[in-house]
Amino acid sequence: MIRRRLLRTRLALACTGAVALVTLGVCGAAYSIARYELAHQLDLQLTQQAALLRREYRNPQPGVLQGECRFLAAPACAQFVPDKAAPTPVGYLLPVTDATREVAANRRGVFRTDLVIDGHRARMVTVPVPGGALQVALRADATDQGVRHAGELMAAVAGAGVLLAGGLGYVVARAGLRPVATLTETAERIAATRDTGVRIDLPPGRGEDELTRLAVSFNTMLGELEQSVAAQRRLVADASHELRTPLTALRTNAELLIHDLTESQRSRAVAGLQRQLREVTGLVNDLIELARDEEPQALVEDVRLAPLIEHCVATAREHWPGTVFEVAVAGADLTVPGVPARLARLVTNLLDNAAKFSPPGGPVEVELAGSTLIVRDHGPGITPDDLPYIFDRFYRASAARALPGSGLGLAMARQIARAHGADLVAEAAPGGGALFRLTFRR
Template identity: 65%
Template sequence: MALAATTAVAVVAVGMCVAAYLIVRTQLNHQLELNLTQYARLVAQRNHGAGPGVVSGECRFLAAPGCAQVVPADPRDDPGAPYVLPVTDTARAVAAGRRAPYYTKTTVAGHPARMLTTDLAPGRALQVAVRSDTVERGLHQVANLLTLTGAVGVVTAGFLGSWVARTGLAPVTRLTATAERIAATRDPRHRIALAPPGGGPAPEDEITRLAASFDTMLEELEKSVTARRRLVADASHELRTPLTALRTNAELLTRADRLTPQQRDRASAAVHRLLREVNGLVADLIELARDEEPRPLLERVALAPLLEHTVSTARDHWPGVPFELRVTAAPVVPGVPARLTRLIGNLLDNAAKFSPPGMPVRVGLDGNELTVRDHGPGIAEEDLPYVFDRFYRATTARALPGSGLGLAMALQIARAHGAELTAERAPGGGALFRLTFPG
């Protein structure tokens, strides 16, 4: 950026200096030509009838008015004395009337001069010249001043461009340093300082917006890393108890010859139960760790038959709990059938787990809204904000089977399908879960 800014300023400065020099040169030459024209008129008035020859030969003096001579169209009419100004065929053409008057540069007595050749009378031309030393010297001084000015401008532009580049790219430098620290420490808690070093609000520009977007990305990354770490910590805590019990029962079965048949049966049943529990917990953890299903895997799912199948499966799994199903309007939604079955199954299992014996679990489907209501103790007000958290177990649920992942998994599946899942206290007691699909 500094090089680009310096180059741009240099191009502009050089262009302006060249333009200024050309304008000054044009104006000085124009003024010199006006002086020549006036001098030619004065000489013509005084020497209108003069014959060929030198009229005034003072060009060798800078302060003198100049020199003048009359040139005939025919070289044979030239005087015997030499001319002080160069005579060319073009000058004789002006004398003969075949060419218009013109200006030209020449040298007189070793000094630069400006000469005008114009017509004087038929068959004669007048040549006048004045020294242009002052003009040449002035142009030389102007060129030196403009060159110096341009050089100073370019150097100043270089310093200013470097300062502007460093100041403007400071957020990018901090962003790079933050990214390098995160790559080295694997800690996404670092942030970019958006405010300038001297304090005050951050400027509103593209670089600052980039830094703000990077900070937002880091915040989301930190949340994701924290959630994964919490998931691993909670999973290790939840797995520790069943694995310890499984190991204890397995070690007990290795000494089966010392156990009674009843003890062996109890230990074997405990091993099988614990294996199922650990297997279910690991499956739930894998499900929670999965990302949202890719869009190509989505298909159109009719909710009514899927709900009937899920309720039928729940009846087999909970034979002591009656399930009442009511379908008013059955929509077709985009989704993954296996994951939707898991979502509804988790809601039904949760309702059946809390339902008293003989009390029904009511399942309703009305358009895009699915409700699951039980008649259990309900959800305490202090537990409502946390019912969908991973491994959260309410006080009334700690004595019941389960790992505390079912509702968290249901919420994740619902969000992956663009649906909304909420929990509330049902009128008359119990819990009511609402699953609303996008319309």
């Protein structure tokens, strides 16, 4: 909970900071523009006032022409500075500098400057006129007041924007992290109850954004987890059921050996013990093989399929002497990456399954064409009802329940095929029997 609040706080602060920076930037830019425009308006007024005075005073006398700018309501202060020094001293209201003399001597163009008149800031322009320079000044009280009002207004807007950004940041963080909070609560509920059937409820009409995709992926993961847990429970239940019969037989035969038995009875009991031990051992080994999630990468190598299939067929002929294996292997140079022992187990399981269902003396056809291995028998085949479940663990078709085996061979074969990037499918063979097709993807 603390971490989630910290994340929400960080997101809110980030949103607030981003919006606040934008607000401050916009207000700062607006203030700069307003100050520039007000100063520009003052300069335009100075230029217009200078043009009016030039037309009004065509032959001005050196000295002050207008001096009312000491008062806020006065239009302007103006004075004429001749290009040459007057024979008698002239009193000036505005400062006369070297730059002013250069304008008067027509060696410099118009220039503007700031100054202070009677403690008030003013703006002055110096323009060349015939015979000298004309200086015009205006008080900048109105401009300064406008700039100050603009600054106060922008500061108020910026403050309100920061407060609004804080509120929006909190709302955005709360709304944005709601799916994450739901995801966290779902994970915590699953961890507490171990109920993998829980799902995240997605609101209708929500777009395909990142959080929605995360929720969909999480639901998909929960579905896979639920299937995995269900498969594990089913595997344990099925394994318990399959082990119960041979273990009961083992216990019965072991108890028989305690009593006084004839030699033939003892021999039958020992043979039964050995048979049941083999079944239990095979079942346990198959369960261990099925418990592997993937093939060990360190053992992967390039495996030539043709010699491996011929070796598996030779071994199957020894185990099933009453079955005829017809082999047609093409593409002797075809190699696939994999673990040789695991691939041999895959092919052996297919051959054992075909031999188990073949009638006495019936053929099992083994064909390698390109990258596809086909194993076909001429037994009772696979019914449409059994076909979808033929690769399930411990599944036995109605025709196979009287035959030996644990029902794990085909499940193990498909697992090995998938681990090697191959597709294993089963289908009813034309004319009867079952056909298994193993295709390696190149």
